[in-house]
Amino acid sequence: MTTTRKTNHSFFAGPVRPELDKAVGQFNRREFFACHETLEDLWRPEGVGPVRDLYQGILLVGVACLHEGRGNLAGARKCIWRGIALLQPLPPSYEGIRVKQLLDQARVAAESIGMLDQVGTLEPGKAADIVAISGDPTVDIRAMGRVRMTMIDGEVLFREDVLGSQHRPVKTHD
Numbered sequence: 001m002t003t004t005r006k007t008n009h010s011f012f013a014g015p016v017r018p019e020l021d022k023a024v025g026q027f028n029r030r031e032f033f034a035c036h037e038t039l040e041d042l043w044r045p046e047g048v049g050p051v052r053d054l055y056q057g058i059l060l061v062g063v064a065c066l067h068e069g070r071g072n073l074a075g076a077r078k079c080i081w082r083g084i085a086l087l088q089p090l091p092p093s094y095e096g097i098r099v100k101q102l103l104d105q106a107r108v109a110a111e112s113i114g115m116l117d118q119v120g121t122l123e124p125g126k127a128a129d130i131v132a133i134s135g136d137p138t139v140d141i142r143a144m145g146r147v148r149m150t151m152i153d154g155e156v157l158f159r160e161d162v163l164g165s166q167h168r169p170v171k172t173h174d
Helices: 018-028 032-043 050-069 073-087 099-112 141-145
Strands: 130-133 147-152 155-160
Touching: 018 032, 018 050, 032 050, 050 073, 050 099, 050 141, 073 099
Parallel strands: none
Antiparallel strands: 130 147, 147 155
16 A cells, blocks of 8 residues: 655645655756656556556656756657646546646746647647547546557557557658
8 A cells, every 4th residue: 555645745736655745846846857767667667547647747847847957949849748748638636736737837838948839729730649548537537548549749659440450550751
């Protein structure tokens, strides 16, 4: 059994696992590399699903901040966009984290590095990271584990047809 404790970190909505408490503390202190290492240890044993998406989403937002601080805007843009894409389907509060507040701040960061005009809605000319799932995650969060299609930068990377066959198209260009 994992013990939990209440904290005062800005993104916490309630009790969290001690390892997650450590990671968010590192994030809030702008120790983004250490936060990355802590969250990587958390998400690796997780199966595919919303808890893993939460950990990876926080990790990617932190890495985006690290890249931005080092002047690597291309890396920052890539990571902030992927982090937002992972966090966006989650409920406003999940696993003790205020996901909505984190997303709001990630969008401010995306705007500051010139990304907001590329993300946030599905329309021509915007970046398209899409995960199609089977079910309604607002009713059953386990639906997030039933991925049917993944698209990154407008390119389908994974698709499952109606018979359950999986297709992973081979990338033909860079």
